[in-house]
Amino acid sequence: MFRGFIARAGIIGILVVSVAVLSVLSPHFLTVNNLTNILLQVAITTIIGVGMTFVILTGGIDLSVGAIVALAIVVMAVVHKALAPMEFGVFQWPIVIGLPMLLALLTGTLTGLVNGVMVARARVPAFIMTLGMMSMARGGAYIVSDNQTISVFPDGLTFLGDGRVGGIPMLIIASLVIVAFAAWVLGRTIFGRYVYALGGNRVALRLSGVNAARVEMSVYAISGLACGIASIALLGRLNVAQPVAGFGYELDAIAAVIIGGTSIFGGEGKVANTLLGALLVGIIRNGLNLLNVSPNVQLLAIGSIIVAAVFLDKLRDSARA
Amino acid sequence: MSQTNGIVTRKLGKSFPGVRALDDFDFDIRPGEVHCLLGENGAGKSTFINILSGSFSEYEGEIEIDSAPVTITSPARAKALRIATIHQEQCLVPAMTVEENIHLGTEPRRGRFMVDHPKACESARAVLGRLGVAIDPGARVRSLSTAEAQMVEIAKALVLDARILILDEPTASISEREAQELFRIIRELKARGTGFVYISHRLQEIAEIADRVTVMRDGKKVGELAASDASTERIVELMVGRSIGDMLASPRSVATSDIALSVNDLSGSGVKDASFALKRGEILGFAGLVGAGRTELMKMIFGALPRQSGEILLDGKPAHISSPRDAVQFGIGYLSEDRKGEGLVLKQPIDWNISLASLPKLSSGPVVDRRRERAVAKIYRERLSIATPSLDKQAGQLSGGNQQKVVVAKWLETGCRILIFDEPTRGIDVYARTEIHALIRDLAEKGTSIIVVSSDLPELIQVSDRILAMSEGRITGEVAVARTARQAEVMELMLGGAHV
Numbered sequence: 001m002f003r004g005f006i007a008r009a010g011i012i013g014i015l016v017v018s019v020a021v022l023s024v025l026s027p028h029f030l031t032v033n034n035l036t037n038i039l040l041q042v043a044i045t046t047i048i049g050v051g052m053t054f055v056i057l058t059g060g061i062d063l064s065v066g067a068i069v070a071l072a073i074v075v076m077a078v079v080h081k082a083l084a085p086m087e088f089g090v091f092q093w094p095i096v097i098g099l100p101m102l103l104a105l106l107t108g109t110l111t112g113l114v115n116g117v118m119v120a121r122a123r124v125p126a127f128i129m130t131l132g133m134m135s136m137a138r139g140g141a142y143i144v145s146d147n148q149t150i151s152v153f154p155d156g157l158t159f160l161g162d163g164r165v166g167g168i169p170m171l172i173i174a175s176l177v178i179v180a181f182a183a184w185v186l187g188r189t190i191f192g193r194y195v196y197a198l199g200g201n202r203v204a205l206r207l208s209g210v211n212a213a214r215v216e217m218s219v220y221a222i223s224g225l226a227c228g229i230a231s232i233a234l235l236g237r238l239n240v241a242q243p244v245a246g247f248g249y250e251l252d253a254i255a256a257v258i259i260g261g262t263s264i265f266g267g268e269g270k271v272a273n274t275l276l277g278a279l280l281v282g283i284i285r286n287g288l289n290l291l292n293v294s295p296n297v298q299l300l301a302i303g304s305i306i307v308a309a310v311f312l313d314k315l316r317d318s319a320r321a
Numbered sequence: 322m323s324q325t326n327g328i329v330t331r332k333l334g335k336s337f338p339g340v341r342a343l344d345d346f347d348f349d350i351r352p353g354e355v356h357c358l359l360g361e362n363g364a365g366k367s368t369f370i371n372i373l374s375g376s377f378s379e380y381e382g383e384i385e386i387d388s389a390p391v392t393i394t395s396p397a398r399a400k401a402l403r404i405a406t407i408h409q410e411q412c413l414v415p416a417m418t419v420e421e422n423i424h425l426g427t428e429p430r431r432g433r434f435m436v437d438h439p440k441a442c443e444s445a446r447a448v449l450g451r452l453g454v455a456i457d458p459g460a461r462v463r464s465l466s467t468a469e470a471q472m473v474e475i476a477k478a479l480v481l482d483a484r485i486l487i488l489d490e491p492t493a494s495i496s497e498r499e500a501q502e503l504f505r506i507i508r509e510l511k512a513r514g515t516g517f518v519y520i521s522h523r524l525q526e527i528a529e530i531a532d533r534v535t536v537m538r539d540g541k542k543v544g545e546l547a548a549s550d551a552s553t554e555r556i557v558e559l560m561v562g563r564s565i566g567d568m569l570a571s572p573r574s575v576a577t578s579d580i581a582l583s584v585n586d587l588s589g590s591g592v593k594d595a596s597f598a599l600k601r602g603e604i605l606g607f608a609g610l611v612g613a614g615r616t617e618l619m620k621m622i623f624g625a626l627p628r629q630s631g632e633i634l635l636d637g638k639p640a641h642i643s644s645p646r647d648a649v650q651f652g653i654g655y656l657s658e659d660r661k662g663e664g665l666v667l668k669q670p671i672d673w674n675i676s677l678a679s680l681p682k683l684s685s686g687p688v689v690d691r692r693r694e695r696a697v698a699k700i701y702r703e704r705l706s707i708a709t710p711s712l713d714k715q716a717g718q719l720s721g722g723n724q725q726k727v728v729v730a731k732w733l734e735t736g737c738r739i740l741i742f743d744e745p746t747r748g749i750d751v752y753a754r755t756e757i758h759a760l761i762r763d764l765a766e767k768g769t770s771i772i773v774v775s776s777d778l779p780e781l782i783q784v785s786d787r788i789l790a791m792s793e794g795r796i797t798g799e800v801a802v803a804r805t806a807r808q809a810e811v812m813e814l815m816l817g818g819a820h821v
Binding site for chain 2: 192209
């Protein structure tokens with residue numbers, strides 16, 4: 001699609017310029033260590049951004065992703081710590097490692113599904129529903145963890161976030177696989193079509209005899225699932241689970257999607273560009289860190305970038321009209 | 322006094338990327354005349370009125386008002402020059418009152434910041450009174466009918482003391498009776514010296530209201546006629562550049578008496594005890610005023626609106642339809658009156674839109690078979706003569722007629738046996754209109770049972786085998802055998818005057 005092409009060309013251009021500028025400004029930027037670090041940080045934003053892309057393509061928004069990550073991560077940690085001292089014989093690994101991971105995915109998916117049902121069936125505006133869920137899930141995370149930070153986990157549980165396959169971090173591989181799979185779903189499958197149609201013209205989709213509400217519910221569940229995956233990755237990366245995890249992640253995820261050129265009004269965009277958007281956000285963050293810019297100023301920068309991206313998108317639209 | 326009063330444009334031009342939308346366009350509007358502007362969609366009418374109403378900051382050519390050159394580079398400038406435009410899409414704020422809308426931007430003030438309410442109300446009442454319409458200045462615009470809202474827009478123009486009023490298809494979505502009311506007001510304002518640019522697709526209105534007629538094609542003026550010389554044949558010929566005589570309908574008879582769809586005592590929002598039967602291969606017209614409940618009835622049959630009572634039988638068997646999904650599975654298709662808002666995903670390509678309602682059929686497992694989708698779209702492009710350079714073109718970039726064909730293709734691909742057309746040719750130009758009519762008859766010929774809802778009586782008479790009239794939610798009568806139906810007879814039923 002033309003729009004996708006422009007967005008991609010634009011972001012790649014900005015990416016190249018950012019890398020060039022930062023390489024000159026900081027001797028630490030172009031090091032294997034730093035670049036790997038960026039990619040690992042970006043991977044989590046990307047995974048959440050993939051789910052967010054589905055939601056935004058339908059014309060919705062999910063503000064609760066950061067809080068869902070926190071809820072899922074503490075559920076996983078608490079269940080693991082509760083089961084770890086017990087003996088399950090041959091089932092030791094599936095129960096102590098597998099079950100907590102599965103619960104993280106389920107927690108994310110079900111929380112997302114609650115968002116979806118309320119948005120699609122009860123017609124609560126997505127902004128309000130997920131804003132409410134942001135608080136509910138965060139509250140849930142504090143309750144489940146009893147305000148405690150839980151730390152030190154076995155290798156199996158941290159593999160996604162910390163492991164390597166053939167020297168390449170597992171998390172980077174996983175995020176690329178997830179992006180590729182999402183691109184396939186959105187680009188090739190019937191469900192993908194319906195996601196675009198829902199954002200492009202909800203009534204037309206419904207009048208075409210498609211259960212539009214079910215499509216809408218699904219995208220929030222997908223966003224929740226992505227948060228579940230991200231929570232497993234985060235636990236592995238930090239080897240810590242705490243109820244404040246994932247704070248502010250919604251900002252980076254939405255920024256990645258929007259900077260990737262997906263229309264905030266739905267119906268248009270590409271998930272592969274979300275990866276580029278996440279890279280750009282990650283590189284800018286990292287660069288500001290290396291340049292000793294305070295986190296407060298970073299917030300200011302990322303916020304401005306989101307607004308600028310939407311503004312440019314508007315300009316592009318009106319230039320075409 | 323200058324020699325040329327009113328507005329004169331010379332060599333007006335406007336280009337968009339890839340299109341010369343308006344080219345060397347000379348036009349003039351004298352005080353106290355109605356100058357009709359005709360042309361197919363895309364002929365350049367909209368571009369022209371957008372220039373006059375200040376929508377473009379740049380254009381080529383010159384505009385003179387009372388022999389003085391002017392430039393119109395913003396809507397505010399057009400307003401200052403007392404040019405008012407009443408667009409097809411309403412430009413009122415629904416949540417505000419009639420009075421507030423009439424004075425939006427020209428509020429009578431008390432001091433610098435306060436609105437002088439008593440004065441505003443009085444002035445609104447006065448201007449509505451001048452128009453001779455009974456609309457409460459305190460009513461919210463949301464609660465008005467389309468025709469009433471249009472009157473409010475005219476009132477707004479009067480407050481501006483407009484010397485030129487541009488009306489873009491003012492009768493497209495109002496009833497015949499309301500149109501007559503509109504014509505009365507136009508005549509009155511004309512007598513007071515207001516000049517009108519009048520755009521319409523309904524040729525019969527010209528004889529009624531126009532003094533002069535200018536026909537456009539491909540951004541150019543192709544003819545200017547006095548209204549008295551403007552016969553329908555002559556105009557259509559100018560508009561399309563060819564004769565359409567051979568595309569007019571000839572009477573046909575429905576061979577079968579099989580009932581494809583019967584509706585018994587259907588009631589719900591805006592519909593009361595509607596019963597009718599549709600034969601296989603029949604074209605059944607639904608006449609009625611806007612708000613008579615026709616669209617609601619169709620949406621109930623299609624499962625898009627809930628019904629309170631009544632049953633629907635398909636081929637004699639009860640069909641439980643509670644969503645459009647059910648209806649589609651029962652082989653019913655519905656072409657909404659709002660093609661862009663409810664029929665198409667405008668930013669997606671043509672083939673994509675055609676396959677939207679039949680994706681499971683065009684897929685292997687969860688994956689859409691793009692080659693088959695493409696092949697199917699090609700077949701429909703051929704069969705329905707959808708005019709487009711490529712199937713990758715966005716549906717939103719097509720003309721109204723071609724958009725409608727895309728929606729028809731979407732439904733044909735579902736294999737539906739009953740097809741409901743709600744206002745099939747609204748906003749569609751004359752030539753495409755005859756094509757759509759021919760298509761509807763062709764489908765019926767091949768056994769599809771068809772319902773046509775239209776506010777355009779000549780259209781119904783031309784296309785239907787039988788016409789039912791609705792008024793205030795009820796089916797009020799039937800006129801058999803389309804070609805002999807007299808317009809007046811159907812009209813009477815629509816107004817609810819005769820009950821069967």
